[in-house]
Amino acid sequence: MKKLFLIAIFCSLTIFQSWADDGKKYPTKDISAELRKDADAVVRFDDAVFTIVNKGSGKFTNHFMVTILNSNGEHWSEQVLSYDKLRPIKAFKGTVYDSTGNVVRKLKSSEIKDYKATQDISLYDDNRVKVATLTHHTFPYTVEFEYEYEYVGLVSYPGWSGLSGYKTSVENSSYTVVFPQDMNIRYKEFNLAVPVKKEIINGKNNYTWSASNLKSIKREPYSVPIFEQGPGILCVPIDFSYEGYDGKMDSWQSFGDWIYKINKDRDKLPDNVKAKVHELTDAAKDPIEKAQILYDYLQKNTRYISVQLGIGGLQTFDANYVATRGYGDCKALSNYMKSLLQEAGVTAHAALIYGGYEPSTIYQDFVNNPFNHVVLAIPTEKETVWLECTSQYNSFNYMGEFTGNRQALLFTPEGGKLVKTPEYNAADNSLIRSAKVKFDLSGTVAATVDAKYKCTRQDDLSDWTNMVSQGRVEKHLYETINIPSLRIKSFNYKAEKGSKPVINEHLELEFSNYINISGKRIFIQPNLLNRMTSGPEKIEKRRSDMLFHFGSTDEDKIVYEIPAGYTLESKPNDVVLKTAFGEFSSSVKLENNELIYTRKFVRNAGRFSAEKYNELFEFLTAISKADKSKVVLVGTAN
Incomplete structure (x- = not known):
């Protein structure tokens, strides 16, 4: 209950x-x-x-x-x-x-x-x-x-x-x-x-x-x-x-066969759409190019509406329904895209999948129905191309955190087949950030920040920049950038489409009360934008295993332009950590009046036994401590 x-x-x-x-x-x-x-x-x-x-x-x-x-x-x-x-x-x-x-x-x-x-x-x-x-x-x-x-x-x-x-x-x-x-x-x-x-x-x-x-x-x-x-x-x-449709669930093949049969023969397109398909794709060189062209057409001409009416929760509306109305649910839009591809001579199969940021467990030896979503797969000689047909801005052949790195059930004329969607590793899911920081002796700071969000790290940002107003994006930046007396002078985003998409972020910031100037000394916390503010809870006897579905990589380089006449009085020791959970390093150095801070944190995906929790606790606690460290500069003038 x-x-x-x-x-x-x-x-x-x-x-x-x-x-x-x-x-x-x-x-x-x-x-x-x-x-x-x-x-x-x-x-x-x-x-x-x-x-x-x-x-x-x-x-x-x-x-x-x-x-x-x-x-x-x-x-x-x-x-x-x-x-x-x-x-x-x-x-x-x-x-x-x-x-x-x-x-x-x-x-x-x-x-x-x-x-x-x-x-x-x-x-x-x-x-x-x-x-x-x-x-x-x-x-x-x-x-x-x-x-x-x-x-x-x-x-x-x-x-x-x-x-x-x-x-x-x-x-x-x-x-x-x-x-x-x-x-x-x-x-x-x-x-x-x-x-x-x-x-x-x-x-x-x-x-x-x-x-x-x-x-x-x-x-x-x-x-x-x-x-x-x-x-x-x-x-x-x-x-x-x-609803009168009999089926079996004694194998993934038989369950997929039932799904295929209740969705069969729903691929008839109206003549005007067929003509449009040929107009767009007849000159294309290969199936992938045709699929890219038609995916762009789908995104520009349809929108998502969920349908949960009886068997409609499992059975698609036909392609003509979407063609004439311009909308459909995940099943209908995937079926419509499949029908467009079929008209262009490209074979594709719909697939049941669990959509969510924590993938549902699929048991190879135990057939059940944990699925809540449908996507489309295009088998080719080199790879299987995956399409999320409900998004009007998703990249071609990109699944992301919502449907990536998990099992899906293709339903084909031969029945069901479990297949794996693309996996995005720690190197793929990266956030690479650099910043140039200038400040004067009154404590006023100006910073230029450039960041590159890749794969799953750009998923939320993609939603924000495509679905909400500039004003709401700006408000979100103020809510998430932990810098006192912050003023965002400007911000912009540029997307790079692809199977491993990127969003480039550019920020112009002004702030005060961050750099502390006392007498002839300047106190700086060099990790400006990516601090782990606290470690995890201390647990004497951990009960459950730990699970990280996706790995990630963070790299930061912050360069502070130091006023003339200052030298380095103290700095934290360089930190290098390596564990089963990931790796971390940070360093600070002063070169030619530039204080250069670098940080790299790689988090590994995987399931880890409860007995390893103390190792994770010590790892994250050490990172939190390193992120809080400060640098002291001292003036050399008499």
Whole structure:
């Protein structure tokens, strides 16, 4: 059970237990001291049941109680349930209890608010949410919620995580899957202390997973997802049906085959668009040149709108729909681009992928559906070219942090095939910055800064410079440049398109109160723009592994023009660090009245064991210390 129940395809489900009467129920005093320790809330019970009626329908029920110990746990008092026509809510109840277990009040149907799931005008869907909130004026108090969903069409089954969140302990949690004896399911288990219990009840298979007395855990820096830190399972069908489309999920090939078939024969273009394709590409020399021309055409003539209407969440609108309207979702725009390429004689395949800055784990040996996005792949003799078809400014053959360095599922006439999207390493994801700094003895400073942001380092900046006003970009600069009394005289950006795109930044800055002048001495913190202001938290016994999805490189060179008559009195020692997590170096020198500061920080991608946390702590703490170091100049005049 989760506070936010917003996933349309894979969620968790529960059994309805008898509703509470007005007697005492789960008083706070019954919670053990070990479960209270470091907890903001305690899940008293969380009973979820997913009942599979047949391969195309099911029911989910969830019944849980949570004792909220303080204001930090009060998010449990709100329950948000998303729904649509294929997943309607059949029941929704709630009760709040005081610390002794007495009923304070029950949720009234008039208190359940119903909203469109998003207020974004570009979103075209039938998703809605019901929201209920039960609070009490005195801590601790307990909330109880119970709800039921009906599933009309099944592509995926809910999973289960015994842990309900950080700083939340669990007395009891269980998840049961009920299904006909003539059906089979597949599941993958994680960190189980208690094996699955298999029973036949009323002629149905009942598989139950459970966990008890799970202590509160604290979020740790750079940790793996909480799902991996406690007991849990993934559960999927072998045979399924969704709005009359039958499919199999016994292999990636078969699942991709189903996706391909429900999206087949939706590539017919109107005659005027076909003519435009030939006008643009007939003189092109090779498939890549044709693809570049047509990608530019796509970006200039379409825009993104999300569509989540029933099977429309999985099945594309046809190419003619996009051609005549000028918009579509990720599936429709990818299909439209595929159709343009096909007309030009270029083969391409759409691919399911998880879009997000923390890639979802794909298991080669366990087929499931963690995908939420569609991109396009163009196989060539030298490489596979990847296109993000929802962006009006993305570079050709660039995936970035949102879809790069992860597995995608191509769906082709031969079925599904797992493939890897482009990987961007630490050298690719670079920020190279240089600055020239002049100052006078009043402490007034002028700086010219040039920076080159590459690959994933330019992703956010690309969004900023393409989607918001110059005024908002300027405000963002003021918010992110940590220099006192700053005035930004000018700024500009220039993009270099490519498979490893670059954005060049130029800043003209003025500021004061940064360089401290006292008597005949000048005090300078030479790292002007890229300081690690604090190290990570000290943890005596780290629990979870550390995960860094993307590596990166930062290089800075800051040159200060020193007034005549000053020499170097003291400077920090040069720093050189090398660990499994990366490398760092910094140095300061005075040459010909120029104080030259250089810094390089390479952060490695990868998963690292919890036992290595002290090494990371010492590494980052040393960097933070080096970044804060100061230089002292002294005047030589009498």
